[in-house]
Amino acid sequence: MQPLNGKTLKLRAMEPEDIDLMYEWENDPETWIYSNTHTPFSRFYLEQYVINSHCDIYTEKQLRLMINTKKGETVGCIDLFEFDPKNKRAGLGILITKDFRNKGYASETIDILISYVKNVLGMHQLFCNVASDNKNSIKLFKKKGFKEAGIKKQWLWNGSEWLDEHFFQLIFENTD
Numbered sequence: 001m002q003p004l005n006g007k008t009l010k011l012r013a014m015e016p017e018d019i020d021l022m023y024e025w026e027n028d029p030e031t032w033i034y035s036n037t038h039t040p041f042s043r044f045y046l047e048q049y050v051i052n053s054h055c056d057i058y059t060e061k062q063l064r065l066m067i068n069t070k071k072g073e074t075v076g077c078i079d080l081f082e083f084d085p086k087n088k089r090a091g092l093g094i095l096i097t098k099d100f101r102n103k104g105y106a107s108e109t110i111d112i113l114i115s116y117v118k119n120v121l122g123m124h125q126l127f128c129n130v131a132s133d134n135k136n137s138i139k140l141f142k143k144k145g146f147k148e149a150g151i152k153k154q155w156l157w158n159g160s161e162w163l164d165e166h167f168f169q170l171i172f173e174n175t176d
Contacts, residue, residue, distance in 0.1 A: 003120050004065070006112045009105060011065040011078065014053045018066055021074055022046050025095060057083050057121070067096070067109050075100035078109050080117065088124035090117060094137075101136075110144050118172050125171045131156050132164040146170045 004011040014022075025031065026041040057063045063080045076096040083090045092113065096106050117123040128146065130137045142148075146168035154162035 003116050004112060006108045008070055009075075009108050009112065010068050010070065011109065011112055011116075012068055014050045014064055014066055014077075016047075016050055018074065019043065019046050019050055022050075022077075025077070025097070031095065058085060065113075067105065069105075073100075075105050076109070078113055080113075085121075088122065090121075090123055090126055092126045092128045106137075106140055107143070110140070114144070114170070123172070125169055127167065127169045130166045130168065131158075132166060133158070138166060141168045141170075144170065 023041070023043050023046055026046065052060075053064065057080065061081070061083045063083065065078050066074055067076045067078060068074050076094065078095075079091075079093040081091040081093065092110075094106055094109060096109075114126065117126060126146075127149075128141060129152075130141060132138075132151075147170070148166055149169045150167040152165040152167065155165035156163040
């Protein structure tokens with residue numbers, strides 16, 4: 001099995017044909033609170049991002065992978081960010097598009113990524129930040145073995161109220 005393949009999904013590098021999807025996702029104000037985005041992305045910026053995505057994770061300190069079903073449908077993306085090879089940790093963010101949620105895709109994607117970061121990249125831990133109103137993500141990360149390490153009180157403003165942000169860690173045992 002290749003390291004980025006699962007039972008029903010595969011993770012792949014971004015391609016130029018993904019720009020339209022990314023433009024839609026990155027410019028959806030409903031997701032901005034979860035991605036700490038405050039302004040729209042231009043198509044030009046996203047094109048440059050894809051063009052430069054060939055750069056090594058060790059150079060860029062981040063990696064975006066597209067999530068595809070084995071049938072070829074792109075259902076979302078998953079990001080590694082704040083990649084820190086010295087301290088063997090990275091942040092994790094995931095987006096599954098509305099039409100493909102609650103089908104187990106996020107769960108399988110996280111399994112694939114955990115295997116990759118642990119066995120290929122040699123990481124010691126993953127972390128993620130989840131808004132308190134994102135109950136599905138909180139449940140998912142706990143199911144995947146992430147432990148809550150803290151809560152940032154009134155950390156996110158959603159336009160009408162302050163939300164706490166949960167900080168989760170998944171620490172791999174028996175790593176150097």
